[in-house]
Amino acid sequence: MKRITSGIVGLVCTALLCVTSAYAQKLTVESPNKKISVGLFNQQNANSGEWYLKVSYVENGKATEAIQQINLGLVRADQEFAKELAFVKAGKPVVINEQYKAVHGKRALRSNSANELAVSFQNPDKTKLNVIIRAYNDGMAFRYEFPDKREAIAVKDELTSYTIPKETNRWMEKWNAANEGLYLTMADDKVQQQEWCYPALFNTKDKAAWFLLHEADLDRNYCGTKLSNTVDITKYKLTFPNPKDGRGTGVVEPTISFPWRSPWRVVIMGTLQDVVTSTLVDDVSRPSILKNTDWIKPGVASWNYWSSNHGTKDYKIVTKFADLAADMNWPYTLLDWEWDSMGNGGKLEDALTYIKAKGIKPLMWYNSGGNHTTVTSTPKDRMLTHESRVEEFTKLNKLGVVGVKIDFFESEKQNMIQYYLDILDDAAKFNIMVYFHGCLVPRGWERTYPHLMTYEAVRGAEWYNNTPEFTMPAPEHNTILPFTRNVVGGMDYTPVTFTNSQFPHVTSYGHELALSVIFESGLQHMADRPEGYYALPDAPKAFLRDVPNAWDDTKLLDGTPGKDVTLARRKGNSWYIGGINAEQREKRKNIKLDFLANGTKYKMTLIADGAHDKDFATSYLSVDKTSAFDVRMLRRGGFAAVITPIE
Incomplete structure (x- = not known):
């Protein structure tokens, strides 16, 4: 200033x-x-x-x-x-x-x-x-x-x-x-x-x-x-x-x-x-309180709750999701609620040993605890006081756990704002990344506390577990979020599902793949079961192995809230594009690539909707700054593309 x-x-x-x-x-x-x-x-x-x-x-x-x-x-x-x-x-x-x-x-x-x-x-x-x-x-x-x-x-x-x-x-x-x-x-x-x-x-x-x-x-x-x-x-x-x-x-x-x-x-x-x-x-928010941020690593995580609500209670399911993260080149896996009652072949320490042996870093869920929530799921009170947090973060450091998901805050009164910030202050002292669920919408804390990776504060894919009423509004909702909630900070929507949870989704496979680019989150939890990703064709599977979740630049290429949206995001010299359609009619878009660097030739892999909503059509093009491409999106469809410089 x-x-x-x-x-x-x-x-x-x-x-x-x-x-x-x-x-x-x-x-x-x-x-x-x-x-x-x-x-x-x-x-x-x-x-x-x-x-x-x-x-x-x-x-x-x-x-x-x-x-x-x-x-x-x-x-x-x-x-x-x-x-x-x-x-x-x-x-x-x-x-x-x-x-x-x-x-x-x-x-x-x-x-x-x-x-x-x-x-x-x-x-x-x-x-x-x-x-x-x-x-x-x-x-x-x-x-x-x-x-x-x-x-x-x-x-x-x-x-x-x-x-x-x-x-x-x-x-x-x-x-x-x-x-x-x-x-x-x-x-x-x-x-x-x-x-x-x-x-x-x-x-x-x-x-x-x-x-x-x-x-x-x-x-x-x-x-x-x-x-x-x-x-x-x-x-x-x-x-x-x-x-x-x-x-x-x-x-x-x-x-x-x-x-x-x-x-x-x-x-x-x-x-x-x-x-x-x-x-x-x-x-407009205050600068970072941290002098060293080298330990803060954005990344993609596997997550078992969407496909199996009690998945973390089962050691064998936990290890399958660790295998998924390793196979997909994702650095993290999340142990959601009930990790403290794990069975069927192993306990928490066994699971953590297995996860780390795979080269994966574990994240763990906590109930925010206290009288402000009726949710009794355990562990409940370990984040509630400074003393309990210091004790728990000390244990997590020894166990090799690098991040915590803390849930059920249910208030934005002053005492709860103080509680959020107390958690962040204590977590920083132990190099623990944090993300909040059942929480407030971002208020700029990601700048002040860069180890705050993301927030829920969104009707995300978890709602396919909760009610059949999310199935039909979801496509329109997905095209509103990039213009509203996700503008103001990281959003843990838990996207990219090809199979179904308790209630089905009507978005195409192309639409779901595109959400990996459309939605931004410092920790991006891919929510599908392992079979959903293993069954993908080579191109979309390779796309999900490589897609970043922390970006050097972002551009809106096209869109109207509730209708459709196409976003381009850059990491290094590569660009990733995601486009989704909310409407009940097929659309064709012509996307200009005039944001690419001058004088550089690129290879583009375009993964679009195929003949039906569970099919992909993949094509490969040579492009530059003067290029444009046509893409077809099915009703409630979408596409994804990656553009990399030709060496």
Whole structure:
């Protein structure tokens, strides 16, 4: 980060800070590319009163009022900061210009680049509140700050709300504590009044601007929030957790210590390409706490729960999945619940010895424990306290276990946010990778804690175990996730299944293969039984042996939420492409390869839908930057491709 020097402030002010003579619009912050502008307005057309932000977007010279009003304000237990806020000053403009590397995710090299302005207000009691506003090329973010020191106090309410007209198209998930619902597509008279999960996707009436609402850099000093339009159908207000979440444990209203900064309120904005490829949630979050990340290894894992819910109870099944990981060149296998009651030929220690002898690294499941969950599955309480975690992580180091899956959090109250972060802090001391299930949606922690590999917080393939109602919505759901949930962080969907679990799927084999590229997760759990992978033809089997799960670059090539999506991801000099179709009709796509490097010839292996949904059609092509290829997708079908330079 660098502050603008006094010699060039005048040059930047025209783009970054405009204090107007009229009271209505107080100032404007523009993105570096000038496509996004954030204006600060006063509701009473005065220098004191209620304040809001307005976000505009320019594409091809056409301006769109993307979000007409973002209301600002907080209510503390002692004072209110909303109705009578007096403008004090705007600070000096700041240019944010930071480069960093990510261990896993959609892009390895990241750029945190924005224009920032801090605006100071005070309430009638002369207590200060700052609002820090940033404009990025792919969105905007703002946060609240109490700069003064004083004793800790509760926040009674946050008044932030986004005004969005009913005619705006939206893709939203009804609030549920595990964040595992389906997305509803709504506009006009179909808009519902509910509490809603993050992230939420919108497309303006003129189709010019897409934007995704989320929050980032949540820490121990606050709770998670959600969106609610229950009071006003056009206003999505940030709302604290429900009292009943986590079986009523924990306090709804967070207690903050001072000086204090809220999480960032994040709006990812632009074209669909801008939204899908954005790393804004990570960009605004705090840098890594780890000096050494060499021990953090993204990779693919075999997983027995989907095909055998009690698989880890059976030593022979565990060893079969270790064999699968070794045969498929996957570095990990997961021992899910019931590993502490393993039988049929061996116990946990025997299984771990077998797994490591195969050159595979074991991962193990834990219940998060405590009174916040009714789930009694063991081991239950070993993650619950610092002392129990230190004892367990010490054992895992000795056993050669490199990662833990921790399940059933069921709340985003402040006490649970503190619990998540306590786990991550302790795991880092033992070089243990972590991923959360039954949990919150990512909040940028993957940057701060890069050993946090992924989260569930999605209706994934596990739901083929739970209900027949997932079978038919799954294809559409799969094409919404790349534009919503997977934008904001790793997503443990547990994809790529060719056989069936308790309930069947109607996606084609090509569709399932493509999910290995479409969905991003720092630990990617391939969910099918060994027979499902062994029965594949050579080309898709080879594809799954080699496909990475941590990427150097990501591009959206084509797609519309709920219809279809085609993504390209790069690892080193090779590109992987996945495309899926949600609709009940066959589609043909022409995919341009203009993202390839200049002057390089490549070999492309294209694995597409064959004559029917359980058949593949494989072809081999020589391509370069000027090439394009045609591909046919069956109804609910898909394809995958790998493009490697010709030596």
